[in-house]
Amino acid sequence: MAEAPLHQVCEGCGLRAPAQEIAFTCADRRPADDIDHLLAVCWNETRRPRLDQGSANPFVAFRAESCSHAMATAFGIEDEEYIELVQQLDEAVASVDGHGFRTTPFSHNRGLGLWIKNETLNVSGTHKARHLFGLALCIEVAERTGALPAGSLGSAERPLAIASCGNAALAAAVVARAWKRHLRVFIPPTAPASVVARLTDLGASIKVCQAHEQAAAGDPCLEKFRAAVAAGAVPFTCQGSENGLTLEGGLTLGFELARSLALADAPRLEHLFVQVGGGALFSSTARALKLCAKDNAPLPALHAVQTEACQPLVRAWRTLARDLWAALVAAGAPDEEPGSDREMARWLLRNAKESVNARVFAAAGRQRGRYMQTVPGQPTSVASGILDNETYDGFAVLRAQIETGGWPVVVSEADLVAGRDEGRVQTGLNLDATGAAGLAAALAARQAGDIAPEATCAVLLTGTQR
Ligand SMILES: Cc1ncc(COP(=O)(O)O)c(C=O)c1O
Ligand SMILES: [Zn+2]
Numbered sequence: 001m002a003e004a005p006l007h008q009v010c011e012g013c014g015l016r017a018p019a020q021e022i023a024f025t026c027a028d029r030r031p032a033d034d035i036d037h038l039l040a041v042c043w044n045e046t047r048r049p050r051l052d053q054g055s056a057n058p059f060v061a062f063r064a065e066s067c068s069h070a071m072a073t074a075f076g077i078e079d080e081e082y083i084e085l086v087q088q089l090d091e092a093v094a095s096v097d098g099h100g101f102r103t104t105p106f107s108h109n110r111g112l113g114l115w116i117k118n119e120t121l122n123v124s125g126t127h128k129a130r131h132l133f134g135l136a137l138c139i140e141v142a143e144r145t146g147a148l149p150a151g152s153l154g155s156a157e158r159p160l161a162i163a164s165c166g167n168a169a170l171a172a173a174v175v176a177r178a179w180k181r182h183l184r185v186f187i188p189p190t191a192p193a194s195v196v197a198r199l200t201d202l203g204a205s206i207k208v209c210q211a212h213e214q215a216a217a218g219d220p221c222l223e224k225f226r227a228a229v230a231a232g233a234v235p236f237t238c239q240g241s242e243n244g245l246t247l248e249g250g251l252t253l254g255f256e257l258a259r260s261l262a263l264a265d266a267p268r269l270e271h272l273f274v275q276v277g278g279g280a281l282f283s284s285t286a287r288a289l290k291l292c293a294k295d296n297a298p299l300p301a302l303h304a305v306q307t308e309a310c311q312p313l314v315r316a317w318r319t320l321a322r323d324l325w326a327a328l329v330a331a332g333a334p335d336e337e338p339g340s341d342r343e344m345a346r347w348l349l350r351n352a353k354e355s356v357n358a359r360v361f362a363a364a365g366r367q368r369g370r371y372m373q374t375v376p377g378q379p380t381s382v383a384s385g386i387l388d389n390e391t392y393d394g395f396a397v398l399r400a401q402i403e404t405g406g407w408p409v410v411v412s413e414a415d416l417v418a419g420r421d422e423g424r425v426q427t428g429l430n431l432d433a434t435g436a437a438g439l440a441a442a443l444a445a446r447q448a449g450d451i452a453p454e455a456t457c458a459v460l461l462t463g464t465q466r
Helices: 067-074 079-096 129-146 169-180 193-201 220-230 246-261 281-293 312-330 341-350 354-364 393-405 413-427 438-449
Strands: 006-010 039-043 106-109 114-118 160-163 185-188 205-208 271-275 301-309 410-411 457-461
Touching: 039 246, 067 079, 067 129, 079 129, 079 169, 106 220, 106 246, 114 246, 129 169, 129 246, 160 169, 160 220, 169 185, 169 193, 185 193, 185 220, 193 205, 246 281, 271 281, 271 354, 271 438, 281 301, 281 393, 301 312, 301 393, 312 341, 312 354, 312 393, 341 393, 354 393, 410 413, 410 438, 413 438, 438 457
Parallel strands: 114 457, 160 185, 185 205, 271 301, 271 457, 301 410
Antiparallel strands: 006 039, 106 114
8 A cells, every 4th residue: 555644543552553454443552551542643744734625515625635545545545536425425314314515604693692613504513523424434445445345334244333322423313324333222221312312313223221220330332342343343323532523524623613703804812612522523623723723822721611511521620630639740830729710720721831741641541530530320411412521532622621721611501501591592493402512611711710701711512301
């Protein structure tokens, strides 16, 4: 094979995947090894994404930044052929879901006093389909080029598999149907009837996973999913820990945002609030924004949003922030005690020291359990889509917050309901509390005086009531 312009590296243990293979997970991952394995795609040279391309389809517009396009090019597939492949799959998606992928609008909402990116207009009604369409393209290209055996992934013998209670499963089912591949979904008994009906319509094979007896055990759907993958199924998932290539499609959201923010009349964004369940939405958005940042121009403070009932990332952030603070003080930073999360975030940004930060992050990725602790039992919240017991892509989220001076925001149930309802009134969208959680956090943070009333903020609206 020709030399591909990229490679895959595990951000947790540093393992480099063989260039001629396409891998989904780190080969050195072992159960309970306490390392935050995440197989990331890295380009061989430093490059800044090109954002000025015209197509309304993000998978065409940003193709040159994708792993699948780089693979295709390395194997001699012409650009036109690649575009045709994207368009054909996109048309198939449109025939299943009514429309294909289009850049979603980013606009100022006067009533809310902030900027919104409207992902509810996306395929299947959420951003989730971005992850899965990107994954489908990677696999399709790998099959066409011979890096993977043609048609074997997603066959009846090796079905695609996903664990999810709603939006991700629906998005996976739409893409799998359009792509004509078999999909198994692992869902909890609490999955809404409307979701189950639509999954059935789309031809997915459904496995309902009962909750564990012991409150402390992990997510039963994820366990069943992992067992299926161990038996040969393909991780067709929105969790980077289970398939690092899923972050590729997620980047398109951040690229779109960066392109909007680069326009002459664009706002200088100070804060971006993102709801965090497994963490892939946040981590891929943050990665894309960072890739696009001009000459290290400051990014907006990135805020991860979680519920009171389930906040594994917030806890991990506090432990990591404290460790980094101690390491920076030991290296000569002023020995002040930041009182709040906000003050801590600001202190860490002011006193950041590249070598110390890098050392602390690298060490943290090898002691996952010290930071990321599984929330026991089955937490409940009106924002039911962000109740992942642990944040699977958590370390990328932690790093991005610390590097941008953002702090995590916990929203109460009352704030979630108020944010969703205000969002419905001001946007006319039938938002759900999960999709409006970032909005709820922005409004609550403004009301609490944690951000200035005039600060320029943006949120991602990612879901509507099913
Ligand atoms: C509507 C919606 N928004 C945001 C998220 C959070 O995304 P992630 O799990 O990648 O953190 C989810 C996850 O299920 C979701 O359904
Ligand atoms: Zn690894």
